[in-house]
Amino acid sequence: MANEKRKLRRRRTGMILRFLRGNVHLFVGALIFSMLNTLFGAATPQIIRVTVDSIIGGDAAALPGVLREWLPEAFVTGGSMEALLLAAGAVLVVSALSGLSMYGSRMSLAKGTENFLKALRDRLYEHIQKLPFAWHVQHQTGEIIQRCTSDVEVVRNFVCNQLLEVIRTVFLIALYMSIMFTMNVKISLIALCFIPVVAAYSGIFYAKIAKRFRKADEAEGVLSSTVQENLTGVRVVRAFGRESFEIDRFDQKNNHFANLWIRLGRLMSAYWGIGDLMTGLQILCVLCAGVVTAVQGEITLGEFLVFVSYNSSLVWPVRGLGRILSDMSKAGVSIDRVGYILEAEEEQDAPQACCPPMDREIRFEHVTFGYEGQKPVLDDVSFTIPAGRTFAILGSTGSGKSTLMHLLDRLYDLPEGSGRITVGGVELRHIARSYLRRNIGIVLQEPFLFSRTIAENIGATRPEASMAEIRAAAGIACVDEAVESFVQGYDTIVGERGVTLSGGQKQRVAIARMLMQQAPVMIFDDSLSAVDAETDAAIRRELQHQLGSATVILISHRITTLMQADEILVLDGGRVMQQGTHEQLIAQEGIYRSIYEIQMNSDDRALLGKAE
Numbered sequence: 168m169a170n171e172k173r174k175l176r177r178r179r180t181g182m183i184l185r186f187l188r189g190n191v192h193l194f195v196g197a198l199i200f201s202m203l204n205t206l207f208g209a210a211t212p213q214i215i216r217v218t219v220d221s222i223i224g225g226d227a228a229a230l231p232g233v234l235r236e237w238l239p240e241a242f243v244t245g246g247s248m249e250a251l252l253l254a255a256g257a258v259l260v261v262s263a264l265s266g267l268s269m270y271g272s273r274m275s276l277a278k279g280t281e282n283f284l285k286a287l288r289d290r291l292y293e294h295i296q297k298l299p300f301a302w303h304v305q306h307q308t309g310e311i312i313q314r315c316t317s318d319v320e321v322v323r324n325f326v327c328n329q330l331l332e333v334i335r336t337v338f339l340i341a342l343y344m345s346i347m348f349t350m351n352v353k354i355s356l357i358a359l360c361f362i363p364v365v366a367a368y369s370g371i372f373y374a375k376i377a378k379r380f381r382k383a384d385e386a387e388g389v390l391s392s393t394v395q396e397n398l399t400g401v402r403v404v405r406a407f408g409r410e411s412f413e414i415d416r417f418d419q420k421n422n423h424f425a426n427l428w429i430r431l432g433r434l435m436s437a438y439w440g441i442g443d444l445m446t447g448l449q450i451l452c453v454l455c456a457g458v459v460t461a462v463q464g465e466i467t468l469g470e471f472l473v474f475v476s477y478n479s480s481l482v483w484p485v486r487g488l489g490r491i492l493s494d495m496s497k498a499g500v501s502i503d504r505v506g507y508i509l510e511a512e513e514e515q516d517a518p519q520a521c522c523p524p525m526d527r528e529i530r531f532e533h534v535t536f537g538y539e540g541q542k543p544v545l546d547d548v549s550f551t552i553p554a555g556r557t558f559a560i561l562g563s564t565g566s567g568k569s570t571l572m573h574l575l576d577r578l579y580d581l582p583e584g585s586g587r588i589t590v591g592g593v594e595l596r597h598i599a600r601s602y603l604r605r606n607i608g609i610v611l612q613e614p615f616l617f618s619r620t621i622a623e624n625i626g627a628t629r630p631e632a633s634m635a636e637i638r639a640a641a642g643i644a645c646v647d648e649a650v651e652s653f654v655q656g657y658d659t660i661v662g663e664r665g666v667t668l669s670g671g672q673k674q675r676v677a678i679a680r681m682l683m684q685q686a687p688v689m690i691f692d693d694s695l696s697a698v699d700a701e702t703d704a705a706i707r708r709e710l711q712h713q714l715g716s717a718t719v720i721l722i723s724h725r726i727t728t729l730m731q732a733d734e735i736l737v738l739d740g741g742r743v744m745q746q747g748t749h750e751q752l753i754a755q756e757g758i759y760r761s762i763y764e765i766q767m768n769s770d771d772r773a774l775l776g777k778a779e
Contacts, residue, residue: 182502182505183326189282194276197279200269200275203268207268209343211261211265212472214258216467218254219468280326283323284323287322287323291508298512300578301539302511310388310392317387336485339480339484346477347473351460351470362481379431386424387424390424397413446482450479523591524687526688528591529590529688530550531588534585534587536585544567545741552734553718556733557731557733559720560720560721561729562739568693572690572692572722574595576603576609576690577600606687609681610694611692616677619660621650621659621676625657625676625679628681640682645675649675687716689719690719735759744757
């Protein structure tokens with residue numbers, strides 16, 4: 168157990184130091200300036216003590232020998248207006264130095280904080296971009312966002328405020344108590360006795376508070392995920408009239424979240440109430456002891472004022488120390504939550520990954536694959552896609568059609584011993600991922616559009632493309648006319664996830680975006696399902712004229728989309744059931760002919776004639 172805790176501490180420390188690299192001098196500077204500010208703060212009560220004792224009390228000032236020699240005689244012996252002016256000047260000088268120290272501390276801390284935070288955020292975003300597709304599937308978007316925002320903010324507060332505040336507070340307590348003990352041991356012991364009691368009380372209370380904070384934080388994550396899911400699926404909510412259901416669902420989670428904060432508020436109220444009582448007792452005890460000691464002549468009036476000032480200055484830092492130490496446990500949780508993302512393994516290429524020509528035949532050889540925790544989706548699948556040909560895949564839902572393309576694009580890697588996939592004889596795992604994906608264009612079954620203009624969405628795969636090229640791709644995808652009918656044309660802003668466009672328009676914009684890639688391999692994963700049969704035929708006709716030597720893979724439930732392919736593969740239950748041309752398959756008894764007879768009617772035959 169002890170070893171595990173040490174490893175955990177080392178891992179947390181290593182992560183923090185990693186992002187502090189290059190900024191340590193700023194945090195050290197902030198700490199030094201903060202300590203100087205504390206020193207100057209301790210000097211002001213001493214100036215007041217000397218002033219009160221030497222001017223009001225008429226006693227000789229109790230000063231170190233060096234200061235006695237340096238200061239004017241009037242100030243040392245007391246009773247002079249010149250001494251009062253010198254005291255006022257000293258307070259101004261100390262206050263100015265204290266202000267400059269605070270400025271230096273804040274500036275150094277602000278710069279170091281922002282550099283630290285920028286490095287952490289940049290690394291998080293870059294790392295998330297390189298994580299496997301399977302990792303993203305297993306984690307909710309709302310949870311990832313919370314780890315990258317709320318938890319990062321907690322880590323920032325820990326590194327940039329809490330650590331420095333603990334060191335500054337310990338230094339302040341040590342400095343003030345050492346000065347107080349040099350003046351009077353008895354009163355100092357009374358003040359010192361309360362410090363561990365108040366600190367321990369704060370620590371114990373905040374340990375309980377931290378647990379409730381954690382529960383409230385988790386409830387906030389659930390609430391955020393609920394809102395994010397509802398806003399993302401706003402069309403479904405509206406379409407099925409689920410507004411009342413979703414409101415009740417949110418209200419239930421919101422009530423739970425609010426109740427957690429109410430319970431936390433009760434605990435906080437008790438903490439502050441009892442804390443104020445303990446603080447009041449400390450001040451009262453020091454005050455009474457100081458009055459008695461001053462009356463007995465053991466301390467001067469100036470020293471009494473110094474004790475009251477130092478004791479009052481210790482109250483809040485000591486209470487804050489307990490809170491900070493307890494908050495550090497919360498920071499540890501957030502560091503682990505952020506570290507969980509950073510420690511997730513990125514996609515890695517083989518040591519000697521190559522970039523072979525992609526305009527070659529693609530072979531699937533005895534491929535068996537299943538998603539984690541599920542039975543195999545593909546079972547001993549083998550087929551060849553000739554280069555420059557149009558290859559079609561037909562199958563029922565769940566037959567493994569899309570999984571084949573996920574494996575080809577290496578969104579998932581094929582495990583060892585589960586067959587192999589090659590391009591031009593080169594196994595897929597030996598091809599660099601970035602190169603592979605640049606040369607495989609894919610239109611997913613559920614296309615995603617960014618909240619940008621239509622032109623920016625189409626040109627996303629080639630940012631340097633001209634407007635003429637963007638319009639040409641849109642023309643092939645049969646979406647140019649629809650875009651031109653918008654008031655702002657290609658400058659129309661697409662809403663979040665493309666909600667301002669119809670399903671067919673989104674698919675056609677996604678097709679245009681993929682065509683801009685000019686990849687030698689193009690995959691259409693049921694990407695024409697949301698367009699009508701006539702538009703489907705028009706798009707396929709344009710594609711036939713424009714794609715040239717590209718290898719085209721069509722996945723669809725619609726026979727008319729597939730039947731003109733050079734070869735058609737029929738999947739069922741993750742196995743290859745039939746393979747051949749349309750004419751060969753229609754002449755056989757089997758799945759293909761059954762689907763053909765169900766789907767084909769006079770309208771489909773008419774469209775087929777147009778496409779030809």
